[in-house]
Amino acid sequence: MTMTHEKILISIYEAMSARLGPSNWWPAESPFEVMLGAVLTQNTAWSNVEKALNNLRAAGFMDARTLDELDEESLAAYIRPSGFYRLKAMRLKGLLAWLRDSCDYDIAQLKAHDDLALRESLLAVRGIGPETADSILLYALGRPFFVVDAYTRRMFSRHGMVSADVQYDELQNFFQDALPSDVALFNEYHALIVRVCKEWCKKNTPRCELCPLCDFMEYAL
Ligand code: SF4
Incomplete structure (x- = not known):
């Protein structure tokens, strides 16, 4: 048959x-953590991502606005266990700027955005490729992208x-x-x-x- x-x-x-x-899945405490994890997991094992996320959590930076106030070099130091930490700090800064511009750091406000428009704008962030964008869309924002x-x-x-x-x-x-x-x-x-x-x-x-x-x-x- x-x-x-x-x-x-x-x-x-x-x-x-x-x-x-x-x-x-996804092993994270909030949509914002999922977003951070989606960038941090590029080219590394999840156990290293967890260490980086723990550093940020322990220092009180698990909030988009607060984290965006942190300078890029300090951010890189916190996420060092995830590898490629300078590059990832730059990418996270890009993602945070995207959150600032698209919803004033309030992820709940993204509900008003259409699926494809949201994907397109995420893909315009430097260092966010399709796999990272779709991970954010699916696992953080509940949008139907495989x-x-x-x-x-x-x-x-x-x-x-x-x-x-x-x-x-x-x-x-x-x-x-x-x-x-x-x-x-x-x-x-x-x-x-x-x-x-x-x-x-x-x-x-x-x-x-x-x-x-x-x-x-x-x-x-
Ligand atoms: S998923 Fe991989 S290991 Fe499993 S049957 Fe298919 S080819 Fe083999």
Whole structure:
């Protein structure tokens, strides 16, 4: 029996979910923390991001306006554990300026903005690429954008569904065109992909025989 694109994607989701259970992403205390984490997690492990966030929290900077008052060099020192800290401090300053200009640091006011306009304006911030922008949109602001990354590309190219060098937008559309535009589904789907890749779909040695998706190797589109 031939499965439709949507049915395969839903079946993959269900197989991952059945094995792994709920992910409860994103691990942060507020939408603002999610935003900071989305920038800090670029090219580093989450454990390093947590150290940087803990530094900011302990120093009382977990507030957009207060953090924007901090100079860039001091900000860099607080987030040093996250790596590339000068670059990330510059990017965070850009994000804070965006918050100042778009909602006067009041994230709740962003509700008035349309999804695509919000994405476009975030992408105009220096150092905020599509993956970071979509992570902010989905996990901090609850907007229906499917986050894709190297894990997603690896998993779905190994299943013959996309090419190994598929571009970000094409890969995102692969999901968004087939799935219902559902924030909770997009949130959990991306989290499950990351968890499966970390456990089984490793970069050099995939462990397909143990993976919850081993039955899907035959469903190449
Ligand atoms: S480990 Fe194998 S079965 Fe699991 S997601 Fe990767 S390619 Fe698919």
